Amino acid sequence: MKTPKLRYKQRLFLYFGVIFVLFTVGVVAFEQSRERFFKTQALEETLEAYIDVAHAALQQQHQQQQQLDSSRAQALQGLLALFPQNIRVTLIGKQGEVLYDNAIGDLLAMENHLSRPEVASARKSGAGTHVRTSASNSQPYLYYTKRYPQYYLRMALPYDTRVRHFLEADNLFIYFIAALFAVMLALIHAVTARFGKSIRQLRDFIVSAERDDVGALSPSFPQDELGEISTKITENYRLLNSSRKKIAQEREKLLQHVYTSGEGLCFFSAAGAVEFYNGLFIQYLNTITDEANGNPAAALADPSFGELAQFLKNPGSSKYAEAQIGKQGKLFAVLVNIFDDRSFEMIINDVTRQEKPRRLKQEMTGNIAHELRTPVTSIRGYLETILHAPLSDAKRRQFLNKAYRQTIALSELINDMSLITKIEGAPQSFALEPVAVGDLLEALRSDLEAALKEKSIGLAWSVGRDVVVHGSRSLLYSIFRNLTDNAIRYAGSGVSIQVSVYGEDKDFYYFSYADTGVGIGEQHLNRIFERFYRISEGRTRDTGGSGLGLSIVKNAVAFHKGSIVAKNRASGGLVFLFNLPKAGAQQKA
Numbered sequence: 001m002k003t004p005k006l007r008y009k010q011r012l013f014l015y016f017g018v019i020f021v022l023f024t025v026g027v028v029a030f031e032q033s034r035e036r037f038f039k040t041q042a043l044e045e046t047l048e049a050y051i052d053v054a055h056a057a058l059q060q061q062h063q064q065q066q067q068l069d070s071s072r073a074q075a076l077q078g079l080l081a082l083f084p085q086n087i088r089v090t091l092i093g094k095q096g097e098v099l100y101d102n103a104i105g106d107l108l109a110m111e112n113h114l115s116r117p118e119v120a121s122a123r124k125s126g127a128g129t130h131v132r133t134s135a136s137n138s139q140p141y142l143y144y145t146k147r148y149p150q151y152y153l154r155m156a157l158p159y160d161t162r163v164r165h166f167l168e169a170d171n172l173f174i175y176f177i178a179a180l181f182a183v184m185l186a187l188i189h190a191v192t193a194r195f196g197k198s199i200r201q202l203r204d205f206i207v208s209a210e211r212d213d214v215g216a217l218s219p220s221f222p223q224d225e226l227g228e229i230s231t232k233i234t235e236n237y238r239l240l241n242s243s244r245k246k247i248a249q250e251r252e253k254l255l256q257h258v259y260t261s262g263e264g265l266c267f268f269s270a271a272g273a274v275e276f277y278n279g280l281f282i283q284y285l286n287t288i289t290d291e292a293n294g295n296p297a298a299a300l301a302d303p304s305f306g307e308l309a310q311f312l313k314n315p316g317s318s319k320y321a322e323a324q325i326g327k328q329g330k331l332f333a334v335l336v337n338i339f340d341d342r343s344f345e346m347i348i349n350d351v352t353r354q355e356k357p358r359r360l361k362q363e364m365t366g367n368i369a370h371e372l373r374t375p376v377t378s379i380r381g382y383l384e385t386i387l388h389a390p391l392s393d394a395k396r397r398q399f400l401n402k403a404y405r406q407t408i409a410l411s412e413l414i415n416d417m418s419l420i421t422k423i424e425g426a427p428q429s430f431a432l433e434p435v436a437v438g439d440l441l442e443a444l445r446s447d448l449e450a451a452l453k454e455k456s457i458g459l460a461w462s463v464g465r466d467v468v469v470h471g472s473r474s475l476l477y478s479i480f481r482n483l484t485d486n487a488i489r490y491a492g493s494g495v496s497i498q499v500s501v502y503g504e505d506k507d508f509y510y511f512s513y514a515d516t517g518v519g520i521g522e523q524h525l526n527r528i529f530e531r532f533y534r535i536s537e538g539r540t541r542d543t544g545g546s547g548l549g550l551s552i553v554k555n556a557v558a559f560h561k562g563s564i565v566a567k568n569r570a571s572g573g574l575v576f577l578f579n580l581p582k583a584g585a586q587q588k589a
Contacts, residue, residue: 013192017185024181028174040142044129047144047155054079054089054153055146072151073100084157088141092119092152099151104136111135118143119152131159247383254376263347266296270342272312273297284348288327299346308336312344324351339377379403419478420531420548423555430472430559434583437467437476437509441499444480451488459484461499467509468583475556476580482549483513483576491517491573502577508562509582514575519568528566529554 057075076089080102083089091100096114098107113119121128122145133140140159145152255276258265264281268274277296286292289302299305300312304325311321320337335347382403386396422429441461445452452459469476480499487497495516503510520528527533532547557564557578564578 013189016188016192020181020184020188024177028177040129043142043157044144047142047157048127048146050083050087050155051144051146051153053082054155055148058091058153076100077102086158088156088158090154090156092145092154094151101136103139113152116143116145118145118154121145122147122152244383244387248387251380251383263349265345265347266299267345268297268300268343270344272300275343281346281348284332284350287330288325288332288348305334308334308346311336312338379407419552420555423475423552423559427559430475432471433473434468435471435473435476436465437469437511438463438465440473440477440480444477444484447481448484448488452484455488455492456494457488457491458496459499460496463499463501467501469509469560469580470583471560471580472556475559479553479556479578480513482553486549487515487517487574491515495573504582507582508579510577510579512575512577514569514573516569516571516573519572519574522568525566525568529564 054076057079058072060075072091076091077100080087080089088103089100090098090102090113092113093099096112096119098104098110098113101107101110104110114123116130117132118128118130121130127144127146129142129144131140131142134156141156142159143154143156145154258276258278261278261280264278264284266274266277266281274296281296282294285296285299288304289298300309304327305323307323308321311318315321315338319339320335322333322335325332325334330350330352333349333351335349336344337347338344382399385391386399386403391399438461441459441463445459448459484497487495491497497513497515500512500514501509502512524533529550531551553576554564557580560580562579562581564576566574566576569575
């Protein structure tokens, strides 16, 4: 049977109650121990006073008589009438022999007392006390012993019910603490009830917000921190509704940007129908074609675009193609990108006055637009559906979640591009330090535990604790993270990953990163480190990722003065071989 879950107020009351109980028990225990200590001290002081009286009598008797043992015994016997009836008096010689004991008749049968705890303590510090059972008559006593130049004097009280009761602490303090405890529990209950009310109101508001219950969006929260948090959540929900309208406006801005872009852009459906285009595309098209034409579809039939038209008919494993067309003394770069739904875009750029860096930049822009096409189109579709179609709350939330996941893909693409740009343009911004690769792999396995478990992928390594690399911790982590992400996405389920150091020299460690997955075609091995390069055999955008992971790996390895190659394993799967500098090795500039 499932145990009912405690409410927040009950848990809060329980936490405070346990804390206060521990505090109360501590106070009571301390007070009891201190009271017992002071009462025991009072008894010891009384016994010490009796010992001082007995010593004074012994000193007086010693001045009058020379027979020490018999005179001392007589003097002590005479003092017994002055002491409590049940007190035990013992005179012990310097060597530990018992000279007198009013509770024991046969002194010769008594063993040496130097080892008795109270005598040993007195021998060391002048006085000693102890509670124990007597070895002579098997009675429990509270002993007190004092050392003098010629002997030890010991007084003892029977440790009976009366003494124990005297040493017990006064219960009045316990009663007071119990009453105070009850009052504090009541106060804690009142405080936790107040907190619980705020939490309950916040929960009710969130439930109402999930149902889109507009009438419940203005609750009266208390004037405290929880009230402020709840008010902020209310405001954020209203801002979310406002953001939906702003997203629609941003969509219009995006379309307007396409229309005013410095590139000629035209988007086609999978069947070749024109979806939308900008004016610059028509302008460039009319420059290239022999006759003026306002229909962008003419690009698919004009002989100047024959190479691209042939590519569109039979794209093979590639997703994009580029061609240069020279017409009317101008040079145009034309790029075609095919999306996963077989729709495609055509981009025309006038590169007449541009040099190679500019062409490379255009290619990168086309690649980025290519990668942005799918998530942007998806977000557009989801938001259009939310804005215009009658949907249930569950369906609306489902579409919002899908749009959110597409924004995550856009964010990953932007982050990966930023990292590559930083490696190439600002390498000095990365701090270098000794990095233990084993610790790095431990952190990686912890971060990717859920993804590895989902695909039943095992990650293991044979990298010793002494394998320490000199480099940037973030970039070294990025190397192993992107290789593992690549294996999770493409290697298949139920595979294993093995990281090992297969060699070293005075400057470098040589690493092997191998999986037992499906591997890739030999014709792709030299291109998998290119930005946005994708191959068939299941390695499509559907599996996620920005398309820049292996490019980041190559750049990060190169940053550390290393190199990397990929090859298929004879037994199946893919292996990456790369080297990284040892910590402490002299690095060349």
